[in-house]
Amino acid sequence: MSNHKVNDYCKLFKTENHLGNATVTSLLHYARYLSKSSRGTVTRIEVFVLLTAALFLFLATFGAYRRQHKNLFILKVVFGMCTLSSSLITYIFGSMQSSAVKSSMYSIWAISLFLLYGSTDAMAASSLDDTRQSILIYTYHTSLWYVYVVLLLLSVTSSDGAFHVSMSIDDSHLKGLLTCPVIFLHFIAVLKSLQRVAVCVMASNSWKLNKMVADYMYDEHTRGEFVPATMEGCHYLVDWPLSKSKLGTSSFATVLTAEDDEVIDIEKIWQCNDSSIGLELKYACLSFSLFHLLRRRYFGLACCESKERAHDFVFKGLLSENATDCNRIFRVIEIELAFMYDCFFTKYAVIYYASTAATFWSLASVICISLTAYTVATRLLIIRCDQDEPLLVNTKTEVVITLSLLACAALLELLQLLHYWTAIWARVSYVCQFIRQQSVLDRRGCHCLMRLKELLTKIGVYCASDKHYWQHKLGQYSLLESVSCNSNPSKKEHRVINKFGEFIYSAVRWFTLFDRAHMHRTSYDASVICMKPGKPIELPTEVKEAIVHSLEHTDGKLTNGNSSLVSNGAEHLLWACGQDIYPNISRFLGKENQTHLIMTWHIATCYCEMTTMKNLRSDDEEKLRPHLDVATKLSKYCAYLVVSARKLLPGHRYDTLSVLDAVAVEATKFLKNSRDRYEVMRNLAESEETIFEGGTKLGKQLEEIEDVTHRWKVLADFWAEMLLYLAPSDNVKEHIEELGNGGEFITHLWALLTHAGILERQEDHQVGSV
Known part of the structure; x- marks a missing residue:
């Protein structure tokens, strides 16, 4: 190669290197500007808001898969994101409140994140320890976020201080358009967040509920003859008015005081021959009843039912000649354990016991979100700063972020509501309501809402016909x-890695002064x-x-x-x-x-x-x-x-x-x-x-x-x-x-x-x- 060509290559390399250094320097200057300027603060908050919204969508999507997979990635990442979510929200709210210039969208972003946090029904807790320890934690977080959002609502609508709101239309009219649905959404977000507290209370402190089941089963065998093949005389509880029970003065046992028509047990469900109540729905109610019995053991309550009846229930009922399909037997247990999982780790149990109110508030939140999104899309707020900062306008980016957050919140509300009314909990709710209405009304007297519930229930049964509620696998080890x-040469690299791991373990143990006697690991050859x-x-x-x-x-x-x-x-x-x-x-x-x-x-x-x-x-x-x-x-x-x-x-x-x-x-x-x-x-x-x-x-x-x-x-x-x-x-x-x-x-x-x-x-x- 000639010297001229070498010189040309050197000059080209120096020019490219210079341009590269200039680009890096420009990026660093721009990053430094963003970190110090108010515009940079808003940009940073935007990034974290979008990141947190994506996190909640991930939890809503993959949180329910915890009971169907043992994939380490899913388990650990879901646990980490569940733990991280509350900290991210607190950081974002604090950044919004402390920023010198506040975007008019801050309050809407904050409430949207608040709603997303409360609407992620599939992941209310990650472990049983969470259910015990998180009652005060969730209450504290909800209270703190409530204060933050109130302060943000006050600050972005204030005309005093370092900034004021400048609008091309009447101020009071626009504030009214935004303030009413936003305040209502704030109220709904608080209610939905408090549902997480209710989950923890039900999973760790529902003593009265479980004690009543235990006391009821104590003399269940005295309520008539039991025929396991037809479930006649099987008075295992399915649904009853929770408020209608009292402590017996003589026996110190919790007594159910509801009328017979209000109490739904297995016998009533099995005697219902209406075509609307198919076998799948009956077995779902049976699983729900067994879930009540199994949950007692977690609370340390005795299983006082008759041993003979319990034996006959399984061996002459579930395992009878008329029910020899082993898949059916294990399907009953599988759905029972699905109820157990939902009770301790999701919000579906809380929604079940207040399904009407939960449905109303979900629909109300969707309507308010839609009104807020319409107002944001058609009425743009402009924020001006008095002196040092340039004019900050609600850019298309901020509007798109706001509309995306509101759309995610509304979509998640609708999907979670639809998922509940097609899930196993809704099957039990529909059957119990149907039987109660059948006792006082003719089938023709059922209103349109029952028809809708029946349709959603059938859709859920059809979609879940070949679905398992757990991993349905057997672990294997030989x-x-x-x-x-x-002597296999391919194992040499593996042995090197193991030796390196042992060296790291020994170094950590030595530096932390952790004696080997506190660890148990026999010295077999890990390679x-x-x-x-x-x-x-x-x-x-x-x-x-x-x-x-x-x-x-x-x-x-x-x-x-x-x-x-x-x-x-x-x-x-x-x-x-x-x-x-x-x-x-x-x-x-x-x-x-x-x-x-x-x-x-x-x-x-x-x-x-x-x-x-x-x-x-x-x-x-x-x-x-x-x-x-x-x-x-x-x-x-x-x-x-x-x-x-x-x-x-x-x-x-x-x-x-x-x-x-x-x-x-x-x-x-x-x-x-x-x-x-x-x-x-x-x-x-x-x-x-x-x-x-x-x-x-x-x-x-x-x-x-x-x-x-x-x-x-x-x-x-x-x-x-x-x-x-x-x-x-x-x-x-x-x-x-x-x-x-x-x-x-x-x-x-x-x-x-x-x-x-x-x-x-x-x-x-x-x-x-x-």
């Missing part, structure tokens, strides 16, 4: 599959074994059928697998169900903890899966596949619960973690450098000193069952019975918290067993003969 081959669960699978119908079959087979007398082994002629395997199978481990665990048994049978199931896959013939696969799928999926699900949801299992979660770490060390020891896990385990000497060795021994004994189909039936029945045995517990809070994170299948079994009167494991049935 201990043997998580043990990687140490060899992974504790991260695998990809969850869709919950198969075969698994539901296996669970229902096992529950019917045991008739509610749950064991940790003993019954299934005896019925399948596998008594020689009962040693692996004994609580003292590993004396050195079991003596440190409580009687409730089943982790060592879960991991023993999980290892044995994985061993059998490997040997079956090696020798599986195509002609045997069809009859073998159902049992194999049920056994392996339930085995990996129980292992997943040990790894990722141990708070839902019996026993202390720290003990569960200790056993899990011990098994991880054993698996690392035996399989660390193996290329064929099956061969290593097959050649392992039979022993019961460790959980891994015990599981391998059990796997070999299962392998000796020549009929492969029967072998997998033994395992499938065992795991179905084991999962049922794990379900009963008193950890109500943990189950409800899990509903906000996608839910777990074991929670559905926990609720089903609660309604069958099975609240705890029976010690007489938990240890098998050896």
Whole structure:
């Protein structure tokens, strides 16, 4: 290349570099100007207003998906935005109030954000701790924002001070056009924000409501004969006047004083043969009634109903020959838990108990928003400053921002209202109102509003016919599959990352003076074994059928697998169900903890899966596949619960973690450098000193069952019975918290067993003969 060309390139580079530096300098000067000028203050507020509005729309859209997904991004981002929203609003209101020049749109922006905050019904709370702690917090925020908005309303309509309002039309006329709907919107925004307080009160302090249900169920069995197949005599409460109850002077129990026509129970709903009340609506009301019963446990109230009736309700009612569809049974429980989620984490329960008023205020707010938007679009306010600042005009940008905020608020109000009247809460409301009117009116006497409710309810039932209210998946974890081959070159990078992580952890622990004794983590090689669960699978119908079959087979007398082994002629395997199978481990665990048994049978199931896959013939696969799928999926699900949801299992979660770490060390020891896990385990000497060795021994004994189909039936029945045995517990809070994170299948079994009167494991049935 010639020197002339080099010089030309150098000159061009210097020119571009100079232009680039000039552009950066100009941007910095402009940013500095915006940070100090009043125009810059307004611009910054505009940006934060739009950001906060987008945040509320995100919460309204994705907040409801918390109970249908376990996606970490959705859970964490939704939680973070829910926490951030109130702080952003406070910052924006404070910036508006403290700015030297106030845009005439400030008050409308503030009220729009206030409305958006109150209208986001799908995300009233993010955890149960929020429901307890946020009563005062929400009240404080609402009061503070109320004062801010009042001050903004006064300041932007004032003609005194550093600025005045200059208009091309009559001042009083325009102020009247804006002030009336804005003040009314402010009042509605306060009411909607206070609904969040009502959510927290209902979720944490509704003692009278739940005590009345508990006391009512105490003598429910005395109100006539119960026929489970037809629900005749089933007086489980669905709806009743909340104000009509009193404390009995002699029994100190809460007594319902309403007339019979005002109280709606399951019997009345099942006896209604009108075509408007279909089976879907009846089962929704049944779920709502069961939700009332389940909610008592969170408040620590006793389940005092007759154990015999509770047993018959499930085993002769839900599980009767006329209701053998297991999907229908679990659908009832699923909708019940959806009611539970809404009660603790959304505003729908509060709206249900005041549906008429809530509907009126939502429609009124939409009308006022529309009037405000029309006024803003046709009457532009101009703000002049006296001295230093240039003329500040309501630009098209500010008007567009204002109209966008008002449109978002109105749209969100309408969508939330439409969503409520097509959701499960509206189904119960419609059925109860229909039955009450039917008792005093002819069907022809129903007014147009009932026709509209019926239409919206049918639309909701149709749209939700194939919809699940939780993730409908089973988490999966395989201990043997998580043990990687140490000699695999592709794992070197992974080991480097783990070593770097351990270094960072050690450095943080040293600098914070946090002693290692306060942390529990066994020193197994993290590069060899992974504790991260695998990809969850869709919950198969075969698994539901296996669970229902096992529950019917045991008739509610749950064991940790003993019954299934005896019925399948596998008594020689009962040693692996004994609580003292590993004396050195079991003596440190409580009687409730089943982790060592879960991991023993999980290892044995994985061993059998490997040997079956090696020798599986195509002609045997069809009859073998159902049992194999049920056994392996339930085995990996129980292992997943040990790894990722141990708070839902019996026993202390720290003990569960200790056993899990011990098994991880054993698996690392035996399989660390193996290329064929099956061969290593097959050649392992039979022993019961460790959980891994015990599981391998059990796997070999299962392998000796020549009929492969029967072998997998033994395992499938065992795991179905084991999962049922794990379900009963008193950890109500943990189950409800899990509903906000996608839910777990074991929670559905926990609720089903609660309604069958099975609240705890029976010690007489938990240890098998050896």
